[in-house]
Amino acid sequence: MGKEDNNFVKEITNIEEDFAKWYTDIVIKAELADYTDAKGLIAIRPYGYEIWENIQKYMDAKFKEVGVKNTYFPVLIPETLLQKEKDHIEGFAPEVAWVTNAGGEDLEEKMCIRPTSETIISTCYAKWLKSWRDLPYVYNQWCNVLRWEKETRPFLRSREFLWQEGHTIHETEQEAQERTLKMLDIYAEIIENVLAIPVLKGRKTPKEQFAGAEATYTVETLMHDGRALQAGTSHYFGQNFSKTFNIKFQNRNGQEEYAYQTSWGASTRLIGAIIMAHGDDRGLKLPPKIAPIQVVVVPVAMHKDGVIPKAQELYENLSKNYRVELDIRDNVTPGYKFNYWEMKGVPVRIEIGPRDIENNQAVIVRRDTAEKIVVNLEEINTKIQEILEQIQTNMYNICLKTRQEKTTIANNIDEFVKNINENQGYIKTMWCGSEECENKIKELTGAHSRCIPFEQEKISDKCVCCGKPATTMVVWGRQY
Amino acid sequence: MGKEDNNFVKEITNIEEDFAKWYTDIVIKAELADYTDAKGLIAIRPYGYEIWENIQKYMDAKFKEVGVKNTYFPVLIPETLLQKEKDHIEGFAPEVAWVTNAGGEDLEEKMCIRPTSETIISTCYAKWLKSWRDLPYVYNQWCNVLRWEKETRPFLRSREFLWQEGHTIHETEQEAQERTLKMLDIYAEIIENVLAIPVLKGRKTPKEQFAGAEATYTVETLMHDGRALQAGTSHYFGQNFSKTFNIKFQNRNGQEEYAYQTSWGASTRLIGAIIMAHGDDRGLKLPPKIAPIQVVVVPVAMHKDGVIPKAQELYENLSKNYRVELDIRDNVTPGYKFNYWEMKGVPVRIEIGPRDIENNQAVIVRRDTAEKIVVNLEEINTKIQEILEQIQTNMYNICLKTRQEKTTIANNIDEFVKNINENQGYIKTMWCGSEECENKIKELTGAHSRCIPFEQEKISDKCVCCGKPATTMVVWGRQY
Numbered sequence: 001m002g003k004e005d006n007n008f009v010k011e012i013t014n015i016e017e018d019f020a021k022w023y024t025d026i027v028i029k030a031e032l033a034d035y036t037d038a039k040g041l042i043a044i045r046p047y048g049y050e051i052w053e054n055i056q057k058y059m060d061a062k063f064k065e066v067g068v069k070n071t072y073f074p075v076l077i078p079e080t081l082l083q084k085e086k087d088h089i090e091g092f093a094p095e096v097a098w099v100t101n102a103g104g105e106d107l108e109e110k111m112c113i114r115p116t117s118e119t120i121i122s123t124c125y126a127k128w129l130k131s132w133r134d135l136p137y138v139y140n141q142w143c144n145v146l147r148w149e150k151e152t153r154p155f156l157r158s159r160e161f162l163w164q165e166g167h168t169i170h171e172t173e174q175e176a177q178e179r180t181l182k183m184l185d186i187y188a189e190i191i192e193n194v195l196a197i198p199v200l201k202g203r204k205t206p207k208e209q210f211a212g213a214e215a216t217y218t219v220e221t222l223m224h225d226g227r228a229l230q231a232g233t234s235h236y237f238g239q240n241f242s243k244t245f246n247i248k249f250q251n252r253n254g255q256e257e258y259a260y261q262t263s264w265g266a267s268t269r270l271i272g273a274i275i276m277a278h279g280d281d282r283g284l285k286l287p288p289k290i291a292p293i294q295v296v297v298v299p300v301a302m303h304k305d306g307v308i309p310k311a312q313e314l315y316e317n318l319s320k321n322y323r324v325e326l327d328i329r330d331n332v333t334p335g336y337k338f339n340y341w342e343m344k345g346v347p348v349r350i351e352i353g354p355r356d357i358e359n360n361q362a363v364i365v366r367r368d369t370a371e372k373i374v375v376n377l378e379e380i381n382t383k384i385q386e387i388l389e390q391i392q393t394n395m396y397n398i399c400l401k402t403r404q405e406k407t408t409i410a411n412n413i414d415e416f417v418k419n420i421n422e423n424q425g426y427i428k429t430m431w432c433g434s435e436e437c438e439n440k441i442k443e444l445t446g447a448h449s450r451c452i453p454f455e456q457e458k459i460s461d462k463c464v465c466c467g468k469p470a471t472t473m474v475v476w477g478r479q480y
Numbered sequence: 481m482g483k484e485d486n487n488f489v490k491e492i493t494n495i496e497e498d499f500a501k502w503y504t505d506i507v508i509k510a511e512l513a514d515y516t517d518a519k520g521l522i523a524i525r526p527y528g529y530e531i532w533e534n535i536q537k538y539m540d541a542k543f544k545e546v547g548v549k550n551t552y553f554p555v556l557i558p559e560t561l562l563q564k565e566k567d568h569i570e571g572f573a574p575e576v577a578w579v580t581n582a583g584g585e586d587l588e589e590k591m592c593i594r595p596t597s598e599t600i601i602s603t604c605y606a607k608w609l610k611s612w613r614d615l616p617y618v619y620n621q622w623c624n625v626l627r628w629e630k631e632t633r634p635f636l637r638s639r640e641f642l643w644q645e646g647h648t649i650h651e652t653e654q655e656a657q658e659r660t661l662k663m664l665d666i667y668a669e670i671i672e673n674v675l676a677i678p679v680l681k682g683r684k685t686p687k688e689q690f691a692g693a694e695a696t697y698t699v700e701t702l703m704h705d706g707r708a709l710q711a712g713t714s715h716y717f718g719q720n721f722s723k724t725f726n727i728k729f730q731n732r733n734g735q736e737e738y739a740y741q742t743s744w745g746a747s748t749r750l751i752g753a754i755i756m757a758h759g760d761d762r763g764l765k766l767p768p769k770i771a772p773i774q775v776v777v778v779p780v781a782m783h784k785d786g787v788i789p790k791a792q793e794l795y796e797n798l799s800k801n802y803r804v805e806l807d808i809r810d811n812v813t814p815g816y817k818f819n820y821w822e823m824k825g826v827p828v829r830i831e832i833g834p835r836d837i838e839n840n841q842a843v844i845v846r847r848d849t850a851e852k853i854v855v856n857l858e859e860i861n862t863k864i865q866e867i868l869e870q871i872q873t874n875m876y877n878i879c880l881k882t883r884q885e886k887t888t889i890a891n892n893i894d895e896f897v898k899n900i901n902e903n904q905g906y907i908k909t910m911w912c913g914s915e916e917c918e919n920k921i922k923e924l925t926g927a928h929s930r931c932i933p934f935e936q937e938k939i940s941d942k943c944v945c946c947g948k949p950a951t952t953m954v955v956w957g958r959q960y
Contacts, residue, residue, distance in 0.1 A: 034608070037600065037603050038556045043553045071523065072532075074523065075555075097581070099593065121523075148584075160554055
């Protein structure tokens with residue numbers, strides 16, 4: 001490697017030294033996103049956006065399989081609407097942005113940019129819904145939302161982010177509850193199988209639940225540094241919003257009844273999760289299923305006769321089956337290119353030089369293990385498939401192992417503090433159910449309850465905080 | 481037909497009596513969109529949104545074929561940025577919406593919701609661009625924009641609309657100009673081949689050009705009532721914005737140079753165009769390529785043994801190849817269903833009853849011609865393909881014929897006035913090139929210049945308005 005190559009890697013902060021700075025370095029240098037002149041709002045660059053498009057493709061297809069239809073509702077919500085549901089406005093009012101003047105005139109009523117769309121969508125549902133025959137509405141929208149965070153971080157806490165928000169109404173409580181959990185399962189499946197990140201599924205404690213919901217369910221993920229990231233949530237509203245917004249229908253008995261409602265969302269935070277769950281000191285590490293470039297072909301000794309044409313041929317051959325890039329830049333060394341594409345997280349690199357061509361072979365280098373595999377050119381197309389699958393699985397397994405290593409049990413608050421300081425991660429404890437204990441734990445440890453996992457274990461019979469009888473297991477963690 | 485059926489059709493205003501009201505009726509009754517509590521902003525309902533998704537699918541695929549990469553830039557633009565380019569701010573300032581308060585505090589600098597994104601994107605490009613090696617940037621975003629129109633109409637002039645806006649920068653003037661026209665060609669191709677609406681391609685007169693552009697190119701379409709609708713535009717900026725926003729690069733000679741820029745956009749207005757170009761007294765008429773439902777199966781005499789199972793079988797068989805709906809509602813008559821699906825613009829209806837089943841056949845009814853075709857069930861799958869293609873072509877041809885009938889030539893202003901009042905549509909004339917004549921024509925006829933068509937004809941050698949020598953042919957029309 002030349003001098004240039006070393007400098008290049010040095011530009012990224014060491015992951016163990018300063019994870020937060022490492023994260024920002026990756027976002028900027030891998031050209032996923034950038035800061036803009038609109039403070040706290042980011043630009044998502046093509047390489048970052050293509051990850052989002054790939055996530056969308058999987059998610060939207062899954063949604064449609066389970067009857068979801070896409071829609072689009074207004075970006076602006078009149079103040080009186082936002083204020084209709086008491087808990088909802090309390091939760092969102094502090095972080096909304098207000099439009100007060102438009103078309104050269106001050107507005108009679110100010111309007112906020114949607115922080116989420118329950119209110120405006122509920123008024124439409126109330127207008128449209130007549131009979132049980134119209135139900136269910138299983139609608140979703142892919143859109144931007146704004147939440148005026150004080151401290152922002154690209155993808156994780158950006159004032160504007162992209163997401164999907166599903167909003168459904170149903171004839172019965174049971175159907176709505178099933179929908180809530182069905183959508184949670186879809187998030188879990190995609191995050192595990194596509195993003196290669198294991199999830200913890202459960203219900204949020206009342207304190208952590210969505211403003212206005214009866215129950216919030218979550219898929220939680222754990223990052224490289226042991227902090228948790230809520231990767232998707234699904235809410236059951238019961239008739240709470242439908243009573244406030246008058247969403248009613250004539251039921252099968254000819255009586256008026258309020259609809260049962262859900263909402264569920266996942267956002268570009270998922271890109272942050274991918275970065276922080278998989279990345280390493282070399283940079284980004286992308287799961288093959290969502291990597292914008294799955295394979296990069298880097299010719300070696302490009303000036304030698306026949307190298308570029310052969311690399312080109314290989315590129316075209318592979319392009320039929322994979323997302324491939326050919327790097328024939330003539331102003332940087334191969335060593336620079338290796339580092340560059342590793343930093344960009346491309347799962348597979350193929351090196352091909354004069355000697356490889358002589359032997360009708362190429363060298364495959366795995367991003368996840370750095371393993372080098374010499375492959376005959378006749379077999380390379382099927383071999384790549386195999387390797388991409390192995391990488392996808394291996395990345396999941398590495399994450400799972402990390403999570404196991406960073407999951408500990410605490411029986412009392414001293415153990416809790418010790419565990420989270422020595423091995424930041426998930427802390428499993430029993431909990432008495434009181435918000436007081438939840439608050440105290442947050443104060444002493446900085447950890448929030450992640451969820452009450454669906455898979456409960458009996459650790460003890462006492463609350464980790466107050467020592468009173470407890471039958472519920474909660475998982476805690478510091479969070480993004 | 482029962483009483484119910486007649487009432488149903490009466491709900492739609494006669495298309496020749498009041499085209500504007502007919503339009504709104506269709507939008508609401510076909511459940512394409514609806515008004516909301518956010519005045520002037522609409523909700524796009526699933527049936528309308530799916531048309532948009534289908535347009536997006538075609539357009540995005542075409543874009544990617546020609547190297548376009550998707551991105552996402554902030555929805556908010558700081559005031560100072562919007563004001564940087566003089567013409568641009570003059571064009572857009574009157575219709576922007578301002579955020580003045582966010583996160584509980586008044587903003588130091590107010591920000592507008594993007595009416596278009598040249599300014600914010602240009603600042604990012606200026607930051608990112610270093611060398612000719614980085615060029616071109618051929619980026620696009622699918623997003624919402626806001627323009628505070630005084631009078632709004634769903635899809636046509638909604639304060640918020642969805643669109644794509646492409647923004648490119650290039651090393652040379654020639655490359656940028658080629659890109660401008662290449663994107664215009666893609667719009668033309670999709671509007672003609674997918675939306676089945678013929679387009680008129682040309683350059684806008686300086687008066688009608690985009691605020692800040694050196695040249696604006698357009699694809700113009702003509703509606704059923706003879707009014708024109710601008711369906712997509714592509715702008716060449718030269719170095720105008722790049723000088724204002726300092727987008728420069730080191731060129732191949734090692735010198736600093738300003739980049740050459742383009743932008744191009746098409747929006748949910750296209751849904752309005754589809755409605756108004758194709759619709760008739762029975763309602764919406766959707767081109768098969770973008771129809772959310774291409775085929776509806778309506779069983780007749782549903783209560784008879786075996787009818788529903790056979791209809792179900794047919795539905796499942798066809799669903800492998802087409803977007804199909806099966807209508808087995810038991811609370812409305814078949815006649816109601818026929819009207820209903822015609823109103824919704826479904827290209828093909830299949831009726832199947834006991835006698836059809838006996839004869840192993842079904843009846844296909846075309847939405848465009850009302851023609852009934854008896855088809856053997858063994859052949860129906862291939863027959864549908866044929867018919868959908870015929871409908872797509874026929875719908876285009878009908879539009880083309882309408883356009884021919886509504887295109888007239890005017891040699892002087894009296895002819896112009898007479899033509900547009902007697903046969904509202906495109907008026908072809910010679911034009912001297914002065915804005916004065918353009919303004920006078922608008923005043924006298926209500927028509928704007930649509931464009932200077934690429935395909936010029938020599939009608940005469942005198943300007944239609946002032947009679948002075950003229951070598952340019954312009955097409956005029958009243959507009960949406």
